[in-house]
Amino acid sequence: MDILLLIKAVIMGIVEGVAEFLPISSTGYLILSADLMNFWDKEKRDLFIVFIQLGAILAVIYDYWGRLWTAFLGLLTGRADGMANPRGLGFALIIATLPVMVVGFTLKDFITEVLFHPLVVATMLIVGAVLIAYVEKHPRPIKAAEAEAIDFKMALKIGLAQCLALIPGTSRSGATIIGALWFGASRKAATEFSFFLGIPVIVGAALLDLLDHKDALKTGEDWAILGVGTLVSFVVALLCIRFMVAWVSKKDFMIFAYLRIITGVIVLLAYFLFGYQIQG
Numbered sequence: 001m002d003i004l005l006l007i008k009a010v011i012m013g014i015v016e017g018v019a020e021f022l023p024i025s026s027t028g029y030l031i032l033s034a035d036l037m038n039f040w041d042k043e044k045r046d047l048f049i050v051f052i053q054l055g056a057i058l059a060v061i062y063d064y065w066g067r068l069w070t071a072f073l074g075l076l077t078g079r080a081d082g083m084a085n086p087r088g089l090g091f092a093l094i095i096a097t098l099p100v101m102v103v104g105f106t107l108k109d110f111i112t113e114v115l116f117h118p119l120v121v122a123t124m125l126i127v128g129a130v131l132i133a134y135v136e137k138h139p140r141p142i143k144a145a146e147a148e149a150i151d152f153k154m155a156l157k158i159g160l161a162q163c164l165a166l167i168p169g170t171s172r173s174g175a176t177i178i179g180a181l182w183f184g185a186s187r188k189a190a191t192e193f194s195f196f197l198g199i200p201v202i203v204g205a206a207l208l209d210l211l212d213h214k215d216a217l218k219t220g221e222d223w224a225i226l227g228v229g230t231l232v233s234f235v236v237a238l239l240c241i242r243f244m245v246a247w248v249s250k251k252d253f254m255i256f257a258y259l260r261i262i263t264g265v266i267v268l269l270a271y272f273l274f275g276y277q278i279q280g
Contacts, residue, residue, distance in 0.1 A: 013229040017236025020056035023174030096159035097247040118271040124169030125264035129257040143184030187248040198247030
């Protein structure tokens with residue numbers, strides 16, 4: 001096995017695990033990391049970037065299994081111990097998922113061909129930072145203290161906000177967390193709902209991409225590299241999920257706004273000074 005390629009896969013897994021649930025654009029950081037390390041050829045790299053996000057989502061399922069199973073049973077049966085609205089969270093997640101599925105399917109080619117540009121990524125990193133700062137400086141009345149309290153109307157609004165994440169550099173977590181905060185969710189509820197909302201979106205995207213590009217993985221080594229990256233992202237994401245929940249119970253999201261601005265400025269400088277282009 002190519003040890004250097006394996007090390008790069010481990011680094012990519014760490015980047016994904018750290019960035020997936022922070023409002024900083026995990027895909028953006030994965031693309032930048034892959035470009036910096038000249039990681040794999042285009043088709044394998046693109047599949048790797050999408051698929052290893054599955055590892056991070058499996059960490060959510062593992063860490064929140066009890067609540068997710070309760071919500072699933074409530075959705076099916078209409079009964080769940082301790083829940084005033086047993087079907088609430090399940091339906092809310094379905095409603096919040098629909099907009100991004102429709103918009104993503106409709107605009108997939110446009111997003112890939114036009115929006116994967118350093119100026120777009122840098123701009124959205126900075127715009128997202130401004131939105132985080134604005135929401136933090138103008139807090140809204142809390143209508144949902146827990147993810148289970150997010151109603152269908154708020155879920156639809158959060159789902160529409162998630163559509164912004166289709167623009168590279170925006171961040172799925174960032175769009176959903178900022179949207180949820182603005183529409184009245186507490187920091188904890190916004191963060192956990194963002195975790196849960198990633199399950200159908202990322203699992204679906206990862207499996208579809210694997211089906212579309214499985215022929216790109218021609219050897220056992222290729223599959224091993226994909227597996228290592230996914231496993232590392234699972235372990236690191238598990239730690240970061242717990243970090244995020246602890247963080248938002250005490251502090252705001254401003255540190256992530258500053259990080260987005262720094263990254264956006266670096267991408268702009270790389271583009272204008274060195275002609276940096278996203279590979280592929």
